[in-house]
Each structure stands twice: as C-alpha cells, then as structure tokens.
Amino acid sequence: MSNDRLIDLRSDTVTKPDAAMREAMATAEVGDDVLDGDPTMRALEERAAQVLGMEAALWVPSGCMGNTIATALHLQRGDRFLAPRAAHVLDNELGAAAWLAGGMPEPLAWDAGPGRPSPAAVTAAAGTSGPYYRLRTRLLCLENTHNAAGGAVTPPEEYALLVAAAKEAGLKVHLDGARIWNAAAALAVKPAELTAGADSVQACLSKGLGAPVGSLLAGSRELIEEARRLRKMLGGGVRQGGVLAAAGMVALDRMDRLDEDHAAAKQLSAGLTDLGFTVRAPQTNIVLAQVPDLPFVLARLRASHVLASSMDGCARFVTHRDVSSTDITEALGRIAVSGCAPSS
Known part of the structure; x- marks a missing residue:
C-alpha cells in the first residue's frame, strides 16, 4: 500500500457508495414523495419500521433532523428533557432541541457506566409535579450506542429499566439510535430488542451501513404522520427520493x-x-x-x-x-x- x-x-x-449501491440508486423506481409518494421510499420506510419494531417510519435527510422532529413532537416550549451527559442531542446538534423544539436540556451523569445513567438518576431528575411555574420534565432521550462514550452500548435489560423509570415518572422516551445497528451487532440481538417501549427512535443509514445520506425516524403511525408535516416545515421534503431510499435498502442488507x-x-x-x-x-x-x-x-x-x-x-x-x-x-x-x- x-x-x-x-x-x-x-x-x-x-464511507462511499460501492458499485452495487450505486447501481441500485441508478435503477430505483421513483415518484414524487411530497405529492403522492415514492414507491422505493415507501418500501424502505415500511421495512425500517419492521426492523426497528415500530408501527411506521419516515426517511429524513439527517439524524439531527430526525432527533429535532422527535423532540418537537414530544415537548411543548419550555418543557425539560433529560439525556445522558455529552449526548449527541445535547452537544452536537447546535442546540436544535432548544432552538427549534423549545426544550430545556438536563444532562444526566453516567452513574451506571459509560454513556449510561441509572434508573434512579432518571427518577430523581424527573422529579414530581409542583406549582405551575416549575419546570415540567416530559422526555427522556437515550443514545445507543453513545458516541462520546466511545460507542458504548446499553444492553436490553438496562435499557428496559431506564424506559420503565421514565414511564413511571410520566415521561416519553426518544431513542437516538444513530448507531443502533452497531449496538445490536455488538450485543447479538435484533435492533427491535433495543427499541421496546420507546415512543420514537432515530437510526442512521449513512454511518456504519454505508448509505450516502439519510436517517429514519420511527414511532406510532400517528406520530409519523405529524413527523412528515414537520419534516416538510424544516425543508426536508423530497421529490424523487427513491434514488436515496434505494441506497438505504442496500444498507439494511449489510447489518451483518x-x-x-x-x-x-x-x-x-x-x-x-x-x-x-x-x-x-x-x-x-x-x-x-x-x-x-x-x-x-x-x-x-x-x-x-x-x-x-x-x-x-x-x-x-x-x-x-x-x-x-x-x-x-x-x-x-x-x-x-x-x-x-x-x-x-
């Protein structure tokens, strides 16, 4: 060399698309996804929802947009959200969760291991209801793998306890699963085992899976209907998006x-x-x-x-x-x- x-x-x-991925992009069946839907985009979203164990999914240009849409749907302006210290939504998305979603961020210490807060920390930070002028905590954002912790994984059993603590406190749960595929591979589990109980999950196609662009936001059908509106408001409507979705389909074939x-x-x-x-x-x-x-x-x-x-x-x-x-x-x-x- x-x-x-x-x-x-x-x-x-x-990573750059290889010949097989470029061929899939070049030959993709396409339509206007903003007007009446793109067939390849629709196929990718349906497949992704199934892989992630959610009812529906939406392709978005970036993970940052997916996370911003999710926080905007789960929060009202001035609501507090919790996330592990140095989470991507806190440190690497230009404050979009505060600026666009109107959320007040609260970092949680890694008291359960690299990148991982404990259920007790979630319960304590969520607090209890008080006078109307107190901050309302409405959302827990988790990250798996945790980027700043060196790609640290949260096992399914620990994740389940965190989700349970959040639900007990009346919080919604958003999972930033930008590298959830890596977490699933490292733990030898299916990605859906790492999303159970989450109200929304974002997963990237353009990192380890090698697509040139794109992420997925998944959740309930009702949430994804509203997410599609917000994507358009943020400038993320795509026309013949099947060219990009075709790369995503090839990417999902490469999790192994x-x-x-x-x-x-x-x-x-x-x-x-x-x-x-x-x-x-x-x-x-x-x-x-x-x-x-x-x-x-x-x-x-x-x-x-x-x-x-x-x-x-x-x-x-x-x-x-x-x-x-x-x-x-x-x-x-x-x-x-x-x-x-x-x-x-």
Missing part, C-alpha cells in the same frame, strides 16, 4: 457485516496500546485514545495520511466498511513512525 493513500478514520460517515468493523476497532485499539497510547477498550467501532497534546497528535497523523478526529479530549478513530484489516495494520505502522506515539 502506498504511504500516500489516505486512511480516513475520522468517522463512519466518510458490522462485526468486521468492531473487529477492526479491537485490532486498532490493541495496536495503539502496544504503541503506548492509553486506550479505552472499544465495544463497537469507535476507539478513543488519551493523548497529552491532541492538536500535535492529530497534525502528525494527518502528515502521515491517517485522519482522526477529537472527542472528549481524546483522539477518536472510527472503523468502517471502507477501511480493511490491512488498512488498520498500515495505519498502525505509520503511527509508529509518525513521532506522535508515546513509545516513539
């Missing part, structure tokens, strides 16, 4: 290969550890390495044609379908001679 070839580990969003990305993350983690980095053991496809000088390390990596990003003060590497085991070996070799490894 040429040392000039870029190995991009910034995110699993950098996510174990390869997880194996690559373990390979990368072990190699970085051997080079002297302090690495959090990955549960899925995200590797976080603690470094004393993050800008220096990222710059040296870039000079070696290895791209990483930053997350929670760490160098963040994300494995994906466009990076092979051989690429990981090559990346580790470049890092070893880059001058940024602690052992160098």
